[in-house]
Amino acid sequence: MTLVARRPAFDSKGRHHAICPQPFSLHRGKSLTLLPRLASSMTMPDRVGAVSAALAHTSRVTSATGAGSKPATRAEHDQMANAIRALAMDAVEQAKSGHPGLPMGVADIATVLFTRFLKFDASNPIWPDRDRFVLSAGHGSMLLYALLYLLGYEKMTIEEIKRFRQLGSLTPGHPEHGHTPGVETTTGPLGQGLADAVGMAIAERHLAAVFGEDVVDHTTYVLASDGDLMEGISQEAIALGGHLKLKKLIVLYDDNGISIDGPVALTDSVDQVKRFESAGWAATRIDGHDPAAIAAAIETAKKSDGPSLIACRTIIGFGAPTKGGTEKSHGSALGAEEIGAARRKLGWSAPPFEIPGSILDPWRAAGARGQPLRLAWQQRVAAMPADQRAEFERRIRGELPAKKLATAVREVKEKLAQAPKEIATRAASELALGALTVALPEMIGGSADLTGSNNTLVRGMKILNAADYAGRFIHYGVREHGMAAAMNGMALHGGIIPYSGTFLVFSDYCRPAIRLAALMSQRVIHVMTHDSIGLGEDGPTHQPVEQLAALRAIPGLKVFRPCDAVETIECWQLALEGKDAPSVLALTRQNVPQLRQGFDEHNRCAAGAYELIAADDDDAAVSLFATGSEVAIAVAAKKLLAERHISARVVSVPCFELLLAAPEGKRAAVIGNATVNVAVEAGIRQGWDAIIGSQGAFVGMTGFGASAPYKNLYPHFGITAEALAEAALGRLR
Numbered sequence: 001m002t003l004v005a006r007r008p009a010f011d012s013k014g015r016h017h018a019i020c021p022q023p024f025s026l027h028r029g030k031s032l033t034l035l036p037r038l039a040s041s042m043t044m045p046d047r048v049g050a051v052s053a054a055l056a057h058t059s060r061v062t063s064a065t066g067a068g069s070k071p072a073t074r075a076e077h078d079q080m081a082n083a084i085r086a087l088a089m090d091a092v093e094q095a096k097s098g099h100p101g102l103p104m105g106v107a108d109i110a111t112v113l114f115t116r117f118l119k120f121d122a123s124n125p126i127w128p129d130r131d132r133f134v135l136s137a138g139h140g141s142m143l144l145y146a147l148l149y150l151l152g153y154e155k156m157t158i159e160e161i162k163r164f165r166q167l168g169s170l171t172p173g174h175p176e177h178g179h180t181p182g183v184e185t186t187t188g189p190l191g192q193g194l195a196d197a198v199g200m201a202i203a204e205r206h207l208a209a210v211f212g213e214d215v216v217d218h219t220t221y222v223l224a225s226d227g228d229l230m231e232g233i234s235q236e237a238i239a240l241g242g243h244l245k246l247k248k249l250i251v252l253y254d255d256n257g258i259s260i261d262g263p264v265a266l267t268d269s270v271d272q273v274k275r276f277e278s279a280g281w282a283a284t285r286i287d288g289h290d291p292a293a294i295a296a297a298i299e300t301a302k303k304s305d306g307p308s309l310i311a312c313r314t315i316i317g318f319g320a321p322t323k324g325g326t327e328k329s330h331g332s333a334l335g336a337e338e339i340g341a342a343r344r345k346l347g348w349s350a351p352p353f354e355i356p357g358s359i360l361d362p363w364r365a366a367g368a369r370g371q372p373l374r375l376a377w378q379q380r381v382a383a384m385p386a387d388q389r390a391e392f393e394r395r396i397r398g399e400l401p402a403k404k405l406a407t408a409v410r411e412v413k414e415k416l417a418q419a420p421k422e423i424a425t426r427a428a429s430e431l432a433l434g435a436l437t438v439a440l441p442e443m444i445g446g447s448a449d450l451t452g453s454n455n456t457l458v459r460g461m462k463i464l465n466a467a468d469y470a471g472r473f474i475h476y477g478v479r480e481h482g483m484a485a486a487m488n489g490m491a492l493h494g495g496i497i498p499y500s501g502t503f504l505v506f507s508d509y510c511r512p513a514i515r516l517a518a519l520m521s522q523r524v525i526h527v528m529t530h531d532s533i534g535l536g537e538d539g540p541t542h543q544p545v546e547q548l549a550a551l552r553a554i555p556g557l558k559v560f561r562p563c564d565a566v567e568t569i570e571c572w573q574l575a576l577e578g579k580d581a582p583s584v585l586a587l588t589r590q591n592v593p594q595l596r597q598g599f600d601e602h603n604r605c606a607a608g609a610y611e612l613i614a615a616d617d618d619d620a621a622v623s624l625f626a627t628g629s630e631v632a633i634a635v636a637a638k639k640l641l642a643e644r645h646i647s648a649r650v651v652s653v654p655c656f657e658l659l660l661a662a663p664e665g666k667r668a669a670v671i672g673n674a675t676v677n678v679a680v681e682a683g684i685r686q687g688w689d690a691i692i693g694s695q696g697a698f699v700g701m702t703g704f705g706a707s708a709p710y711k712n713l714y715p716h717f718g719i720t721a722e723a724l725a726e727a728a729l730g731r732l733r
């Protein structure tokens, strides 16, 4: 029986696909001897040889199977791929929601990749030296869920597949890292997965350079769609990946020429192969329904000395007789009639959600294929010198060297106590990083072309580049979005704590990736300087106004705005210790006085807010709340109020999220019960009511800034001690 697409498919140039769908051989009633053949995708002698070689440390196993493995017959392959298609059709149909087109279209690619190349062990989804597979086109989540089920990931039962997109299932609409074992990263917002993968590949090269390829040697594969490649972030990711010559990064592009609105030709005429080539990638175009071509292309890509793109021409919804090849199969249930016809075309006679043993067995065998490699890897790790092994395992666990960190923080604080510094908090951050990056070799810094302004490059820190992956500072180029997503990838990979640098106003350019970092509970730390009108002359385009509030709106993200050098090191410590959350450090361009005098081992910022200066008597009439550079203004306002015989206290609020997460009693104690609450921040009011109440007074910004020296801007916008005191007095009258 031959399956022919009824409607033409188009490539990204709008050309009719040149591929001929391969005939589907049907073996109904014929028993297939799949298990022995597929188990031999790495032949037994190969496997034994590879494992013993690995154990003997004489050679490295560079792929799970790869070269030398015998492909399954075309018939075997087709049935295995059809299992993916059937599960995708059935799950979407049951949910009456979802995207069958992608899984059905890329089933051949996935079958080749997972049964012959991907190094993984379904019984241990977090084995650190596994290959990573990123489904960047997360709307095709049923591809991943079908694979996890077929390969035998314990948690992914057929019941979970049946509960696709239902509350509490392991099969949410889009893949979610930390929710479903086997999902490497949360995807769905197109382009993010591809950029995450660049970070994963950077992490792999870095850790391989530090610990050796005996223990770190894996490939990152990405399945990307037209939508992924249309998103702007993809350009940043591609350019960075090519520049860094990430040879262990392979992108499989589902070149089906279809997106939601119809043919991609409606909106796009980019030649993706040329585009990737121009960015330094090896790029090729193949028939994505030809297993031999897919395997050959992956073999070649694995030998490349840079990243590789394999543009796989496919037919979306492959197998669906009327909707296949069209946008109608992209994002809705196919309907009983179409599914019935697709089953007949594909020769799939099993009832919904049932996979015949003759097909499930080889899939399960593929899921167990990597086990010997994992065990061999464990032996190699066990054979590492004890100190190296302990360090490697510590980093992979994401545990901090607690003593070293505490010592580094204490030393910085002691120095600041002895010789207080009136410096910008960005400079204080550099000071902190000088100590922290020595204590924590897992920290990898960077900047989106603002290195000198962000102060993220510590003296003596080597640059991470294609010539030296052991370096620890990345010049990301003017690519904030790509940087933030690559950082997510590094954190997800494990073994690295990435920190970045850009201006706070450009947090908007990073926002989708920061949101995903929060959703995935990943420790990435964004150093964002020039955090208010205090940056001065660059003017309103560069002066953040709403960004603090907007960042505070992201659930799970910690936004730190330290007021001086001491708070800066404390906030750094908190960001590092927050293992499961991203952080932003909003730092000043301009100098600020050191308000925290004397040595205090206790991290006062840990409470989120604390009384920096108590009232002169027990009965404060006014509580003055402030963050960052405006804390000094609050301190000055307290003095002005004292001259008017009004007692006021000053509360520094370096982190809203920590304060608001504190138990009620503690929070109430910090907020206090003064007659009047007044807050000052050179940003908008939004969010402050949770602290000062809706009756509280707020001094800040209500519109955009202006271009002028900052000392003129503060009075111009009325953000002064006088205005603060006046606001308090006005409420007291």
Ligand SMILES: Cc1ncc(C[n+]2csc(CCOP(=O)(O)OP(=O)(O)O)c2C)c(N)n1
Binding pocket: 099, 101, 102, 137, 139, 140, 188, 189, 190, 191, 225, 226, 227, 228, 231, 254, 256, 258, 259, 260, 316, 330
């Ligand atoms: C950033 C972002 N914008 C929009 C969407 C909504 N969306 C989901 S899939 C898709 C495009 C589908 O085309 P393609 O990527 O080629 O996937 P295919 O149709 O081949 O499955 C869009 C616009 C999204 N998921 N992410």
